[in-house]
Amino acid sequence: MTSLVEILRSAGKELYKHQLDFVSDVLWLARPRVLLADDVGLGKTIQALLLIKALMETGRVNHVLVVVPRAVVGQWEEELQRFDIPYFLVENPEFPIGHRLYLITLDRAKMPEYLDALSRIRWGLVVVDEAHKIRLGTQRLQLAHACKAAESCLLLTATPHTGDEEDYRFLTSLVDVVVRREKKDVEGYEGRKIFPSIRYWVVQVKASREEAFALYTVLNLLRSADVEPIVRVVVEKRAMSSPASFFKTLGRVVGGRCDEEALEEGELDACIGNVRGWRELAAQAEKFASAPDRKLAALKKLVEVLRGHKILVFTEYATTAEYLFNSLASSCRVVDSGDGFARADCGQLGVMYATSRARGKIDVSREAAALAKSHETALFISTDIMSEGVNLQDFDVVVNYEVVWSPTKHVQRVGRIWRLGQRADPIYVVDMVLKTPGVERDEFEMYLSLLEKLYEISLKALPPQSYGEFEVYEAAEDALRKILEVGSSIFLTEREVYEAAVGGRLEALRRKIEAIIREREKIRWKHKTLVEEGLGAKLGSLSKRQVEPGGGYYVAYVEYLADGAPLYRERVLVRLATPLSRSREMPEALYREAEVSWDAVEEERGGVREDERSAVERKIHTEMWLGGLKSYLENVRVLIPIREPSYRVAYVARARVVGFEMPLGGFDELVWQEVRRSRNIMRTELAAVSCVEAWLGQNGFVVKEDYASVPRPFDMVVIKGGVTYVVEIKGKWVGKREDPISFTANEIDFASRFPDRYIICIAYVDGDRCVELACQPFAQFQKEWVLETVRGIEYKYNARRRQ
DSSP, rough: OOBHHHHHHHHSSSOOOOHHHHHHHHTTTTSSSSEOOOOOTTTTTHHHHHHHHHHHHHHSSSOEEEOOGGGGGGHHHHHHHHOOOOOOEOSSSSSOOOEEEEEEEEHHHTSHHHHHTTTTTOOOOEEEGGGGGGTTTTTTGGHHHHHHHSEEEEEEOOHHHHHHHHHHHHHTTTTTEEOOOOOHHHHHHTOOOOSSOOOEEEEEEEEEEEHHHHHHHHHHHHHHHHOOHHHHHHHHHHHHHHHHHHHHHHOOOOOOSSSHHHHHHSSSHHHHHTTOOHHHHHHHHHTTTOOHHHHHHHHHHHHHHHHHTTTEOOOOOOOHHHHHHHHTTTSSSEEETTEEEEEEEEEEEEEEEEGGBTTTTOOHHHHHHHHHOSSSEEEEOOOOOSSSSOOOOOEEEEEEESOOSSSSOOOOOOOSSSSOOOSSSSSEEEEEEETTTSSOOOOOOOOHHHHHHHHHHHTTOOOOGSSSSEEEEEEEEEEEEEEEEETTTTTTOHHHHHHHHOTTTTHHHHHHHHHHHHHHHHOOOOOOOOHHHHHHHHHOOOOOOOOOEEEEEEEEEEEEEEEEEEHHHHEEEEEOOOOOOOOOOOOOOOOGGGGGGGGGGGOOOOOOOOHHHHHHHHHHHIIIIIIHHHHHHHHHHHHHHHSSEEEEEEEEEEEOOOOOOOOTHHHHHHHHHHHHHHHHHHHHHHHHHHHHHHHHHHHHEEEEEEEOOOOSSOSSSEEEETEEEEEEEEEEGGGTSOOOOEEEEHHHHHHHTTTTEEEEEEEEEETTTEEEEEEEEEHHHHHHHEEEESSSOOOOOEEOOOO
């Protein structure tokens, strides 16, 4: 049976704690049925691939079906190859039987002929990416039957709740466990800032008199028109977004399927095409052909303001994408073009657009990344073919050119850039909204409805606005003018400003958000302490421990089970107490698989006596099972339905740990390297001590016990006003200012007991010169620094400044 640690290492990259925690938890389920609803950008694909590989290589599943949106098939193929998982891409209902993993698009998987063909295989695991698309009343609902029929099912989505409570209940009914972590949870687990800050802008564009009249005309025509309700809504919404561009692009759209499922897939032009033949609209199109487009003008100003950034502009209409490209790149050199795409070089600015028609002709995500790398300012205009599952960390701005159709789309768009691997800080999200005086309902009103909907579903998927600085701009004739700034919109505390800006609706929204925030704290997935306890119990230390070369070791193969069924195995290195000489005895030790460099471990031939095996098993039972894993699994059963967890020691062999030979001359070089390093550390420490001693004297402290580098939880003892204090000195070279400050567990324990009498002095030095010094009681230190546990040969703590 394959080792879990070997599978985790196959990722070829350092995994985050939430990813390790998820995979090592779910493997304890005999038949996993899980909805992984992590926030956008937290690596759901990597977690799914690790779980797939683990279940396949441990022999727990034979056939796997992976269903993904068409836009991310290429990304999944690349990741499957990187993880060395063979697969077959299904492009015809007559696909061959005999492969272990089949990859298919959502579009194909929902079709009857493909569903019939897929039903011939008994699936051990079905994985559905962007699973929020499985909704009641849609053709994709058929995929739910595949999930139900499979032995195990993994659903992936960052937006499990799309605003419809019935759909959400149905989706969660397909699984036994719902796991959701947000970005702030991941940063809490890691004890450091990982994701960039987010600046959230709303750009209000005031319609011109001609645009207002054009919108009024369209709304009047629709009021008496005999059209499908969904067509009426889309046409109304398109006209509200930009009446000028609506009329200018009307002649280029064609009719087609217009229902809720089609709209959710992306471009809405087909609905507009259902009314292009109206004589009344055609007449108005001629009338308003020369009307100014205020929103387009505002976008041009926005690009100027964001010079030097990489900007993604999302629109729901293919004709709008092409219209924006032609308008913004009118004086530029077009370097590539085809059906549904074009790219232009405007010097320091690069402009490109792509719609669904570009699929199969170009790799849209690669082209977007190349555009971002080749120009100082990049502007990529796209429909929602790029909004789900595609990683676009090279961009740092998302612009929503019109109010989006659904909260799900809004969150997914932001997630293209606000994710693991984003290097820019901050990133920007810009919503462009047309405000049209004189009409009873305009795009700004629709925008408020979107905000309300976003926060309504916040218990299941907190929207990006909740994390960032919230600012409202007005597009004046010559510039963008800020009219409102409210700090983090999660709190919306500036009541008077909001009421003055948009009336009482946002005040009600503020109260709703505050209630949501209180409720959210009640449904958190796991606290940091439980995650760390679990990782320690399931995997051991997350860093290598020093294992002394020599004999007296045993390798034990431990197999884990749930309800009697084998799950996975782990290698454990055990050393029993062994006299090495008359003067020295090596104490017992137990090392988990993740803690050992196994290339240095050699199993020895020959059997193991029964008393030796019993001693090894006792140590494993005491230190691993009773010492952590059993209690953790019992605690986590309130979240994950683990049935009858147990383990057995399958095999024990004698072993020795060998040292690696140093190359000729390597020993001397290493010795003097360590000497130079220790001298530099001592010089830095003594410079810090001199700095601290001067500060103590200036602040009325009298030294009673001088600095000494000895094993005690403080460096100095001082008195002030008859009160005794202790001082801990941490010296750092100024060039390592960003590095964490390390403390022993003994130091933190002592400081925690006497937080007002334990003074921490952090000195940054350059040679013998003190550059910066900060001394404060531990009680104050805790407010300004975050402590994170580091496990190694012994526990220690790293401290990082709070952001």
